[in-house]
Amino acid sequence: MKQITNLLALNLLFAFAATAQINTPLPSPAGSVSSTVGITEVKIDYFRPGVKGRKIFGSGDEYLEQYGEIWRTGANAGSMISFSTDVKVAGQDVKAGEYQIVSKPGASEWDVMLISEPIGGNESAYDESKAVMKTTVKPSETAGTVERMTFQITDISEDNTSANIRFAWENTMWSIPLEVDFSAAVEDQILGAYSAAAGYYLSKGENLETALDLMNMYLDAGNSGQFWNVHTKARILAKLGKKKEAIATAKDSMEKAKNWPSGDFGYIKRNQELIDSLK
Template sequence: MKKCLLIIALGCFAYLSNAQVLTPSPSAAGSVSTVVGLTDVKIDYFRPRVKGRKIFGTDANVLLPYGTIWRTGANSGTLISFSDDVKVEGVAVPKGQYLIFSWPGATEWTISLYKDVTLGGNTAKYDKANEAANFKVKSEKLTEKVETFTINIGDISDDMKTAKVQLAWENTSVKFGIAVDYDAKVMKSIEENTTVDPGNYFSAAVYYLESGKDLKQALTWVNKAAEANPTAFWILYQKARIQKGLGDKAGALATSTASLEASKKAGNRDYQKMNEELMKSLK
């Protein structure tokens, strides 16, 4: 009996020695991601709070004095990843994952993307030889206080080729730009997929139209799409736009009229309005 109790006691001790108490982290984990063009951009970071402290400045009691290196977050630092090659503030950066380090300033910050992600938040061992990019950006004063350090990806351009990463904490905001190039990917996709599925001719034609490429080729493709689906008002509408771009107003008007009638039969008011506006521009 005593032997059994001893075994049970030892088992309980082993369990308790391995168990851990779970408590919230002082700096919550955060993540933000988006697609810019065809490129996945993701940022993983830890979010420290102000907690009544002075964060940036020159005073002796500030948390992050101007000109000193910061891991741009808490704990193991901030990671940014790109699924394709990009340009960051004009600097070519290969696809992959990087740490973000920064040197805050009164009106300007220095920011770097660091290749050796195993460094984590260990700023003492920072090595300029591992920089993938190093650039300066202007800082802005915020009218409202940001209690918890926040990173956003926004300001995505209409052509989906640029975006900005914003760092905001206390009363300070800085942004740096990301530029992508998806044209080569799209062209390769057009070449590969139009031979597999004729329906892809429509997507290829619209891409050529929107990106200002060869409209004669776009017309060839959209005609193939229209042949496969002659009553598709959305295809006819884009064909009319291509014809307009080629200077064929009469052809564009006839095609837009056909699209309008087809959209009326389908009960699609959006394309009715779009065709009416297009037809006005052709008269």
């Protein structure tokens, strides 16, 4: 009877172990840092190995990470960095997206790369042709021991156009410059507001001369091929009683709509109806 009881207890223990979700700390805990530089969201997700009394960077069996060898730059699956817009990293163009940070430590120089196809923790899979950015940096010594590997986004400039991506672990640190250009994006938003305001005034039948000026500014800024906004201009002109100009503008919109690769979205008909109404 006692043996049966012990067997049942053992079975229950195994069943519990199989179904229980035991949450324990990772030896190299996950870390994340993010910041907005200009209008660009920059985020680094990584795993933070600890020194734990070891020698980290050097040559020889006593060192954890060897000079001259590709390193995932972190633990587990490595470190990922993402940019919400196109940026420059170390003066090199990098498209918006997510990349793995890979490096090659050295005594006086480190190679740092961003790769478009992550290799996770498999350093042997590194393919230099997948590097969208490669630069050489000079490491420096930290003021004290940095126990856990750390990434920071630091030194954001007063005009919000630059920052540094900083790495530190044990007694080694380095940084690479990051630049953003938000002028074109902001200008696009301003111009977009011009066309939106012109459309609003047209819908209300108010401030039509202002609406015409705003739409002209928008179209003259390299947007004259947008037949739908050219059509809006034709409608504004019609509301102002400028029939001859409205007809000519509607015809221009119609021709542009005919040549639009993805179709006219009904604007050929709309322009023809506007022209017919003005005759």
